[in-house]
Amino acid sequence: MGSGLGRIPGMDILVIGGGWFLGKAVVEEALARGWAVTTFNRGRSGVMVPGVRQVFGDRTSVEDLARLAAQGPWDAVIDTSAAEQPPKVVLAGAKALEGTTERYVYVSTVSVYAGWPDHPLKVGDPLMDGPADADRKYGRNPEGWRGPNLHYGRQKAGGERAVVETFGAERSWLVRPGVILGPREYVGRLPWWLRRAERGGQILAPGSASKSIQPVDVRDVARFAVDLAERPGGGVYNATAPIGRDTMGSFLGACLAMAGGRGELRWVPDEVLLEHGVRQWTEVPLWRTGEGVWQVNSEPAYAAGFTCRPLEETVRDTWEWLQAGNVPVPHPRAAALGIEADRERTILAAVGSLR
Template identity: 40%
Template sequence: MKILILGGTRFLGRFLTESAIKRGHEVTLFNRGKENPGLFPDVGKLAGDRGSDLSALEEGEWDAVIDTCGFVPRVARESAKLLAGRAGQYIFISSASVYDELESPGISEEHPVSRLALPDAEEMTKGKTAPPNNEYYGELKFLCEQEVEQQFPGHSLIVRPGLIVEPYDFTGRFSYWVNRIANGGEVLAPGRKGKQIQFIDVRDLAEWVIHMAEQQNSGVFNAAGPGSALTMEAFLGECKRELKSDAEFAWVNEAFLLESEVGFCMELPLWIPDSEQMEGFLSLDIHKAQEAGLTFRPLSETIRDTREWELAQEPRELKAGLARDKEQGVLDKWRSREPDN
């Protein structure tokens, strides 16, 4: 197959490219050439900018296009419209953030989505290729989906991942837990032990997307993992076992964490308080994707590879996770609380 990847050298794009090459496909990358330009020296490369210069895409034909970096409807529309008629399939990497009414678990692809009027979206993203401060991220992603489907009716594949994790994820959301538990000692564990969580190894996602391209599958698919329900307690315990850590978990209830101004999602990744009524966001129904071939490597492998990758990196600013001094302060307060609190 001839596959065009919009992006292709960062995180998911990187692994999509690797997977496609490994499976013998002819890959072309379209990007600005600023992220990891030395990667994939033997792959065809087209230079351009999603927001201002698509001229490099005016010629050429591909069996499939994979769009990893469409965040506003105008940008998605322009690339899809330009490639319509010259590509057999358009695969758009969307997000589970499109969903609305997140109170109940088991959100399927038919679940209601958050909506934003297209004129409002066009106005707020004028001259931009990404939403301002990630505001209306999900609503804009859904509008991008619609633009793609309009240009490729019956030949578009919309992938809605949940949290995509290591390696090469510089947000540090998943690696916070891996690194923190590897360092041992008393670890603040948030909320309910039995709270369900979801995430997908970027390599599993990439391999499945390439498989879907080979099958020329279309439609909308949730993509999250693992294959069976996973709780926060089980995840942290697996980290401890795999990393041979002496970590001891101090489970702190959500009311206390919120009173202590501990942020969820980024400061304590994978934790969303029950009070937010978002149980569905980390418990997507993924049966449709599994029936279409989505599989998962062992959780222990993701944990181990994440730690190895993190140890090979230069020290960098913490983008996600609880600072150690704040963690210790919260734990000290938790231990000193009144017995009936």
């Protein structure tokens, strides 16, 4: 399709999203390859990358989806904006685009696995329940729930089913990243740690310095999604850093080094954090005790060409991005991150009294 439309030689793709973080990284990667890129979003946040054809609209609107489909055809669609959308919205979009694009690349999450975060994971393991036509209410966490976000996993699993039911397994690429970090990160996990390192003093370091972690750079996920958009066929890949390559100690050490090295890491055992009721994943970003959180097998993706840059490079580039005065797109999830200074001091004092 793309080479016959009289535009830029090569692929012609549609990016749903494209204004910030992963979507913007996908757009930049595709443009760097000389591809023609159309973006579809509401145009309310982020900054559009020069050189793209912009179609503004709401993916929850049947009329807007029909207007979008009329702008095709495309060789592939890459969906980077489904994180906050229920499966039925993904299903409606997939149906609207099925006749005007060759294949669908859906960026999902490892949270779709029924075993996350308690068990090591690999492609083929059982998934969360989540019908393709589910609405936003489906699978909500119980009131007061402090465990893993089952609602998010169920919703994304339903989104995957919506894509595969519409395009078929032979035209659907599903990419399941874990934690995505890097410049423009809107959740704010890495920026929070960098700012905490910048403040210095005694820093609450969670669990063990030797704990393996597997965050992945946003640009690497984007590159892999663009790679798949070019390939006929379909499949499923986890997309995380190699198990055991990085540790919480090396990560926090890199944050300290970038921020000037004025802080002192004080490692607090998991059981102490649990005793103090510290909220996993948010109050101390990237900390979780489940055995499978950082035990995600992504070997098939590596065999398919997925690569992960050093975590230190991600930390450095994010620090430089922040130092240049940039700020991420505002997002409500960022408000839940980070432990308050007084609470941090209280826990560190309690640990000191135990020694």
